[in-house]
Amino acid sequence: MQLPSAEIDGYVPFSDERATRYIEDGSWNEQAFHEVLDERAERHPDQTAVVGPDRELSYAQLVETSKRIAAFYQHETDLERLDRVVFQLPNSVEFLEMFFACSRLGVIPVMLLPRHRESEARHVVELTDAKAYITTGDRYDLGFDYVDFVTEFADEYSTLEQLVAVAGAQQELPANWSGFDEIRTAYEPGDLSPVDVNPSDPGVMLLSGGTTGLPKGIPRTHNDYVFQWEQMAAAVDVQEDWTAFPSVPIGHNASLCCVIGSAIWAGATIAVEPVLKPDRLLELIEDVGGTYSLPVPTQLVDILEHPDRDSYDLSSLEVLISGGQKVPPRVVYELVEEYEIGFCNIFGMAEGPLICTRPNDDVDTQANTVGRPIAPDEDEIKIVSEDRQSTVDQGQQGELTVRGPGYFTGYFRTPEENAENFDDDGWFYTEDLLSIDDDGNYRVHGRIKETIIRGGENIYAPDLEDVIIEHEAIENVAVIGMPDERLGERPVAFVELRDRGDDLTLEALQSYLSDRGIAVFKRPERLEIVDDLPRTSVGKIAKVDLEERIIEQLKNEGQLSDEY
Structure with a gap:
């Protein structure tokens, strides 16, 4: 049993008491991210793990390339366990190779999104004392030069020791940059010396949605995140022969946990498309037989209203999840009727809460509620009154408050936020208004801060x-x-x-x-x-x-x- 080491300044770890309880009751299986991957590769080495626009890797090959990359970092850089590395990558094969390489070293990827720009990038580098920055070069045409963008400010941060770009064959990178392909081929898998990665320590740092102000860091441990991979795979009933594809940026929790993590847990295939436009996503579903994804409601509307939608073969779809904002009920009804899919209406937060309808729920439940917690036996959930002193009655709106093996324990280096949103017993007050129906399904009523107060x-x-x-x-x-x-x-x-x-x-x-x-x-x-x-x-x-x-x-x- 490995308890949290709490070696990072500004990180709030799980208490030893809670960590011990979650390990002993089997909620945490004490596996780091790469150990889940390795286990799946041992069972099905030739199963396709990930397919992208120009590359495809089996589970065995993804293990091999992630070891090669980790060996490079181990021998050529000063990266050490629990150091932070900023990822600003599109949905790509390279993202997964880098992600699992970091896990092998105990290094923490920080999930900056492709659409983030200078204010967010500077904030995240400074907040996390990042030692490396990994982004895309011209291999993927995203309409923005990320190498020039990062070069403009990187020299101002003494912690940044390495810059890496996923470059095309002809791109000439600045002298202080490394190309991803060089890193991936410089060492053999056997050159990697094993690192004692503690699953109770952070394995990834997500960022808050950033709808107001700059994003906050959300550390997630290997244990609590893998727990949710397993629970999400079970809630959706992800199958080994499915092809899951992230429809939103891969570094967002909706993709990384609900799609990528659940697919890896189930040993399924992941298909990645860097350009998240309706045409490209429709083409992807048709080309790879896409089975399972989590688009946001806007993307669902775009697909339903696409003028050429009927020309695409979407018959492979089994399950769609959507959330992030209210899913219009008419969209659910139309998708379920037309494609005969299971629809999972989800309420989710990078901080941990995941509540969703199940694919076999009746369509009225799927359209009008967000279902039940993905881990109803382990998640501790209560709906509390405005003063946070008591729970509300069934059917009444109140603040969602959570604690358990799949939730984070505090924002990174943001003590004021933690004091406002956590109590002494570890309960996290989400500031989201929910209610519970008599049948146990939850309804979302918005954020407390979205309350308009008109004349009292x-x-x-x-x-x-x-x-x-x-x-x-x-x-x-x-x-x-x-x-x-x-x-x-x-x-x-x-x-x-x-x-x-x-x-x-x-x-x-x-x-x-x-x-x-x-x-x-x-x-x-x-x-x-x-x-x-x-x-x-x-x-x-x-x-x-x-x-x-x-x-x-x-x-x-x-x-x-x-x-x-």
Whole structure:
């Protein structure tokens, strides 16, 4: 038994008592990420592990290349166990090779996303004291030069000792950069000396969604993350002969845990596509017989409305998961009916909570709830009142509060956040509002911070959005609070229309909501029709951008002072 070593300044480890309990009750199987991979490779060495646009590796080959890379780092760099390495890579074979190489060394990959830019990159390098930065060169055309981007600021950080790019055959890298292919071929697998990796220590650092401010570091141990790989694979019933494909960036928890991790646990195949556009994803499903994925709701809508959708063969699909924001029920009904798939409506957080419907649930449950926890026997979950002192009654909204073997234990080097969101017993207060139906299924009502307070009345924006999205003219909606000197806030609705030629007035929207029994004080008092709602790097609606926009508009209209 290996208990948490707690050797990193600013990391909050699991307590010895909890770690011991999770190991003794079998929740944690004390395997590092690469040990799960190695075990699958021993069982099925020739099974395809990962297939990309121009490379394909069996499980045995993925083991071999990850050992080669780890041997290079061991012999040619100063990287040591628990050092941090920034990953900014697209969905690619190289990501998986690097990820499992880091695991073999006990090095912690930090999951910067491809759409992150200078402010996030600098913040993450500084926060984590990263020793290496691994990104893409011109092998994948993402419309952005990541090598130049990183070169601009890398010299300012003394901790950054190595820069690596996944370069094309003809790309000439700057002198202080290493090419991925050189690293992958410099050493033999047998050149790697085994490293004693403690599964109770961090194995990956995810980043918070970043819808407001800079992302926070979310350390996940090998033990707690592998636990969720296993539970997610069981909840979805992932099969060895499936082909799983991440539809959102591979470094996001939705892909790394729910798709990649569950597929590795089951010994299935992973297909990767660097360009996450509807055409490319549809082509991928058809080309590789894609079985299982987790797109965000926007991507599902894009697929359903794709003008050439019927020309693609999507008959291989077995299960789709979606979440990150509200999945419109009509989208679930349409997908289930047309493709006869199992739909998993999910509520998930990089911090750990994963609650989802199951593929064999009835479609009403899949469309209108987020189902049950993926580990109902091990997860500790309660829904608490606003004062966090008591649990609420069945069916009542409250704050989701969690503790257990699959949850993180604290944000990295952010003591203020930890003091606000954890209690002395290790319970994590998520700031998400949920309720539990009589049948045990959960419903999501939004974030506490998405509560609009109008003259002392609370308006839960996501609940209002659920009703507005059902209007026949509306494709998507975001409701936010706009400042008001008398009432504090008033609700405003930003909407995308289904047909750009449609016309919708505020009066018509208010009448629609009146017909559906929505209280007067909850109805939007301003309507903004936009071509496209702003998105975060993982496809969520960026409400902070809308808040900034409406404040500027109110100032320009003279309804808000410039001092606001």
